[in-house]
Amino acid sequence: MAKAGFSRTGTVQRKTHETEIDVSVDLDGSGAYEISTGIGFLDHMVEQFSRHSLIDVKLKVVGDLHVDQHHTVEDSAIALGEAISKALGEKRGIARYGLAFSPMDETLARVALDISGRPYLVWKAGFSQPRLGEMDTELFEHWFHSIAQAAGITLHIELLYGQNNHHIIEAIYKGFARSMRQATEIDPRKGDAIPSTKGMLGSGTVEV
Template sequence: MRTSKISRETGETKITLELQLDKQNASEIQTGVGFLDHMLTLFAKHARLSLVCLAKGDTEVDFHHTTEDIGIVLGKCLAEALGDKAQINRYGNAFVPMDESLGHCSLDFSGRSFLVFDAPFERDKVGDFDTELVQEFFQAVASNAKLTLHLRVLYGQNTHHKIESLFKAFGRALSEAVTINPEIEGVNSTKGVL
């Protein structure tokens, strides 16, 4: 079983995150940030993985530290659970419609961290969640998972729908990328390592 459990505590947040790449259980998400709970729950469902994320942060200030630090820990857990990445597809790609919005994710577990984020949001907030934190979250994931990650919203009107399409697309692309492919011998790279 490809699993990881990591706890991280700073002066701003305390996070415990556990994931299982090969088992899909009901997620347990309690971050203190309602909109982020919603996004992580649907991400886990579409990634077909089991995710437990328990976080406490300085949400009385804002949601920045909590959101970014969860991204950091999720990225570290993905890297740890994948190990040497032997026999994984490595690449994942998904387009996901959410009503009038269309989100796209293309990713590569390359061992190189990079984020391209092309997602204009007309609203600064969804509920009390700052929409600029979506990019912060994915930057933290990409940096700590050593993941090349391209995310874009092709079109849409409703900001909630745009963000939801990105989290779902990320989940579906990730599921494809981490799938064990018996046709691949060793690591899916001419370098021999990822």
């Protein structure tokens, strides 16, 4: 929960020759969302992220889907990550770390993250089919790589076991959401302190 008078919101407008994106987030929301990327399955996954993280997300993307899905997937994740980074500001008082085990029927995923300002993705998951709905499954790893880079997150994603491809990726998104909820929450014991012995997070610095 945000402190009184302390707004944790971020808005990004991103326009290139490949995509045009408007996104806004509220870290202290209720999980309300309005998502339109032009890729139905990606909409579904970002909706899951919003609902289970309790981060309000408005995301509208107009992309060059006549070419392929790559630019829309990549740029949507970059813009969302940038909006989250803006909303976090100096990251004062946040828990910083998040961990979730996310089960879905026969599937179990583990997601651990650190809002460190040091972006990195470890991805240990795979799919047995090339598409889910109309979305290329190879792009899911790229989406998480892009959001980790833009938001400054060290992100470890591992599929522990699972068979159904829909269950696999949905468990991963829900695990990411729950980890983000945990990591972005304000810890009342920390006051306004930045959770780093260096006294800052992000801004291109290397943090431990």
